[in-house]
Amino acid sequence: MFEEFYPLRLQDNSEVENLLTPDYTGEQVSLRSPANEVMTDFTLTSPVTVSEDVQVDDALERMKSQHVRMLFVTTEADxxxxxITARDISGTKAMVHMNSCGVSRQEVLVRDIMLNKASLRSLTFDQVRHSRIGDVMLTLKSSGDQHLLVVDETDLGIKRIRGVVSASDISRKLKVGFDIMYEAKSFADIEKIVAQGSEMSL
Incomplete structure (x- = not known):
């Protein structure tokens, strides 16, 4: 029955000291690195979703458990x-809805304070694939967005959310605060800031 299989030789781990993490690529990420290095690609990792009918504090707990600051909101039909972001829930949005509708916080649902997809902006996957981190960073800076969706299209013309690019992910990859980069006057200044941040992390 098991003739086509064979046991593998097990290894000794006494000399192994390092853990590989997703951020480790062996190369230093810079503003000129491909933009897809800072894109969360949903062909590689599943999007974290929440139903529109979930209470907002439950949604916040889901964010914490999944280590994300944004959830994709779906209907019952997926x-x-x-x-919806952690900022939406922790900020004034919930309070404004409570006051305007005369409801308690327990009655505030995700759909009440979420950002509708019509209000969101996106890049195409082709744009991301052919751009650099610096291009996307300046796009976020000029738009004022914290997140940009990435959309692709099937051979049948069906558009899908392929992924997301966030200011926080760019900041983490470059090891420099996004707000610090915002203060830079030129691209050369930004590169200098990123280079200094990289040196400090070594």
């Missing part, structure tokens, strides 16, 4: 309708 159709994408928007996003």
């Amino acid at each position: 159709k994408f309708i928007g996003v």
Whole structure:
């Protein structure tokens, strides 16, 4: 029955000291690195979603458990309708809805304070694939967005959310605060800041 299989030789781990993490690529990420290095690609990792009918504090707990600051909001039929961020829940949005609708916090649902997909901006996957981190960073800076969706299209013309690019992911990859980069006056200044941040992390 097991003739086509064979046991593998097991290894000794006494000399192994390092753990590989997803951020480790062996190369230093810079503003000129391909933009897809800072894109969360949903062909590689599943998007973290939440139903529009979930109470907002439950949604926040889901973010914490999944180590994300944004959830993709879906209907009962699993159709994408928007996003909700930790800032939306922890900020004034919930309070404004409570006051305007005369409801308690326990009655505030994700759909009440989420950002509808019509209000979101995106890049195409081709744009990301042919651009650099610096291009996307300046796009975020000029738009004022914290997240940009990445959309692709099937051979049948069906558009899909392929991934997301966030300011926080760029900041983490470059090891420099995004707000610090915002203060730079030129691209050369930004490169200098990124280079200094890289040296400090060594």
